[in-house]
Amino acid sequence: MFDALAERVQSAIEKIARKGRIDKETLEKGLREIKLALLEADVNYKIVSDFIKDVREKALGAEVVKGVNPAQQLVKIVYDELVEALGGEAAKLDLKGKPAVILLIGLQGSGKTTTAAKLGAYLKKQGKKVLLTSADVYRPAAMLQLKKLGDKIGVPVFLMEEEKDAVKIAEKALEKAKSEGYDVLIIDTAGRLHIDEELLDEARRIRERVNPNETLFVIDSMTGQESVNIAKAFNDAVGMTGIILTKMDSDARGGVALSVKGVTGKPIKFAGTGEKIEDFEPFHPDRVASRILG
Numbered sequence: 001m002f003d004a005l006a007e008r009v010q011s012a013i014e015k016i017a018r019k020g021r022i023d024k025e026t027l028e029k030g031l032r033e034i035k036l037a038l039l040e041a042d043v044n045y046k047i048v049s050d051f052i053k054d055v056r057e058k059a060l061g062a063e064v065v066k067g068v069n070p071a072q073q074l075v076k077i078v079y080d081e082l083v084e085a086l087g088g089e090a091a092k093l094d095l096k097g098k099p100a101v102i103l104l105i106g107l108q109g110s111g112k113t114t115t116a117a118k119l120g121a122y123l124k125k126q127g128k129k130v131l132l133t134s135a136d137v138y139r140p141a142a143m144l145q146l147k148k149l150g151d152k153i154g155v156p157v158f159l160m161e162e163e164k165d166a167v168k169i170a171e172k173a174l175e176k177a178k179s180e181g182y183d184v185l186i187i188d189t190a191g192r193l194h195i196d197e198e199l200l201d202e203a204r205r206i207r208e209r210v211n212p213n214e215t216l217f218v219i220d221s222m223t224g225q226e227s228v229n230i231a232k233a234f235n236d237a238v239g240m241t242g243i244i245l246t247k248m249d250s251d252a253r254g255g256v257a258l259s260v261k262g263v264t265g266k267p268i269k270f271a272g273t274g275e276k277i278e279d280f281e282p283f284h285p286d287r288v289a290s291r292i293l294g
């Protein structure tokens with residue numbers, strides 16, 4: 001991910017560097033190329049416009065620093081803006097309380113169930129006693145998938161295969177986690193292929209009932225422009241405290257990272273980087289920005 005975007009942004013900056021100094025025209029040309037690069041990477045139009053506006057203001061307002069060439073100065077400005085647009089500091093998980101509850105929401109196929117297991121394994125490695133549960137009452141296969149993953153990573157999975165009320169499953173899982181001294185309860189929820197009022201409402205009711213520390217919205221990096229609408233729908237209807245971006249190992253163009261952060265204002269907390277359980281890491285805006293700028 002980000003390869004094509006990185007190439008385009010770097011080429012725009014190299015062209016400016018060759019000029020030696022940045023006059024207004026050179027700056028505008030460079031900004032236009034960066035803008036196109038971001039749009040081609042599927043970053044939402046409004047977010048791109050705001051981004052370019054901020055970079056322009058800073059570049060024009062920047063004092064000429066002795067010994068630093070103008071292109072380097074522009075790289076620094078674009079870098080700072082990218083880090084900011086991607087969320088600034090790497091975000092931490094709120095794990096206060098016993099158990100801390102983490103609710104995962106998102107569309108079917110986003111990688112939610114895999115992510116539940118990845119996050120479970122990640123927290124187990126930190127010495128936490130983790131319980132997983134699936135509140136997907138529509139697809140028995142999803143429950144079994146989580147059970148299989150739980151067995152693989154050695155984390156218990158609480159299931160109520162006959163229960164048709166997702167809220168009840170979440171409540172029962174919370175009771176169990178409380179009474180048995182678990183540190184963290186991770187709740188996987190049902191997904192559908194498209195945004196659906198009933199599904200959003202169910203996720204909202206689970207959230208209200210179990211009052212999770214974190215409600216993490218899982219989204220596939222390959223989602224493209226549609227990611228803005230999906231993220232907004234989940235943020236408006238259910239609410240979220242952070243984002244998990246999956247399939248960062250794919251050849252997705254990267255725009256989703258900037259778009260979902262931009263439209264929800266919520267930080268990207270983790271990234272899925274492959275199909276294996278260990279392909280999962282905290283999201284670092286500074287590292288991604290460095291990668292884009294080369």
Ligand code: GDP
Pocket residue numbers: 107108109110111112113114115191246247248249250271272273274275279
């Ligand atoms: P859910 O329907 O949202 O629960 O999605 P699943 O967890 O079943 O994942 C859907 C597909 O995406 C599966 O084939 C996963 O192996 C795959 N997947 C999930 N996360 C990643 C990731 O970070 N990288 C890659 N390459 N595949 C992933």
